[in-house]
């Protein structure tokens with residue numbers, strides 16, 4: 001059987017599963033009618049106030065829900081009564097406060113080893129995005145596939161969930177892994193750029209684990225993925241030169257060296273990357289459009305540092321079942337992009353900011369910084 005037939009069958013099976021699970025979680029009297037995926041209004045676009053806000057959710061590590069205990073939470077802040085539901089509560093809290101235009105789930109969305117049923121765990125983990133009808137994009141980490149679904153099945157499943165803009169892979173191309181795709185953000189309605197992408201998002205699958213010369217290491221981004229990335233970026237920069245962001249789970253080896261630079265945020269644990277350097281930094285540098293990369297994986301790191309003019313920013317751990325550090329609140333990153341106000345209508349991207357929100361008593365906003373401004377580089 002060819003691989004496209006297999007993916008077709010897999011997606012059919014998963015649609016049925018999704019149907020069963022969505023009626024299970026959300027009993028609806030009219031559920032006898034098969035329901036189709038709820039799709040956000042596409043293409044995604046900047047708002048009428050010229051802004052586009054992305055919420056990065058790194059490492060939710062969701063398990064089974066109420067029965068899954070938190071890790072590394074101090075008793076005096078409610079550690080004893082803490083479960084996956086606290087992760088859900090935090091996600092609702094940030095969505096309500098920030099009203100993001102897109103949520104980027106950057107892998108280890110579920111912690112396979114603690115999830116009896118991968119599909120059910122994912123539906124619960126993502127549910128606040130769907131409840132608030134926020135478009136969302138997800139990629140895989142190294143733990144998502146450790147339950148009942150393979151990486152391909154998980155990516156197909158996520159691409160079929162409500163309000164998801166996730167895709168498995170670019171159609172018609174053989175690209176390594178699952179979850180390599182591009183999302184464009186168009187100009188607002190009424191602007192000159194209504195049909196033009198003003199911001200590009202590249203999602204990449206950084207794999208899970210591999211063995212190199214008999215030694216275990218983490219996954220890395222392969223040449224077929226970088227080839228697709230270079231070609232896509234070239235195509236997207238034909239007329240305009242819109243800035244772009246990239247999202248992947250496992251950091252690249254060069255991130256280690258940021259220790260010796262003037263990074264912003266906290267660098268509290270070793271960078272757990274692959275021993276293989278596949279030239280991701282060189283590719284991103286030569287493309288020219290990527291201004292910032294958003295990573296997950298190392299929950300105790302939440303810094304942004306600059307390599308070759310490109311920012312590499314960690315999300316910082318979000319999930320309560322993920323390892324963390326007591327008295328170091330779980331956190332989320334916001335990426336805020338603004339267009340330039342022209343004489344008559346909105347123009348191209350003017351600036352990119354980022355900050356983090358802590359799930360503490362004050363809902364603290366910290367480490368606000370500018371990542372890019374037009375005219376600088």
Ligand SMILES: *[C@@H]1O[C@H](CO)[C@@H](O)[C@H](O)[C@H]1NC(C)=O
Nearest residue numbers: 073077078079081082083086
């Ligand atoms: C988890 O949620 C419970 C119930 O809402 C709350 O009492 C507890 O303080 C929370 N724990 C943390 C660490 O936020």
Ligand SMILES: *[C@@H]1O[C@H](CO)[C@@H](O)[C@H](O)[C@H]1NC(C)=O
Nearest residue numbers: 189190191192193194195196
């Ligand atoms: C955008 O595309 C629509 C539909 O193709 C077209 O009618 C409209 O004139 C275009 N607007 C601009 C500003 O290019």
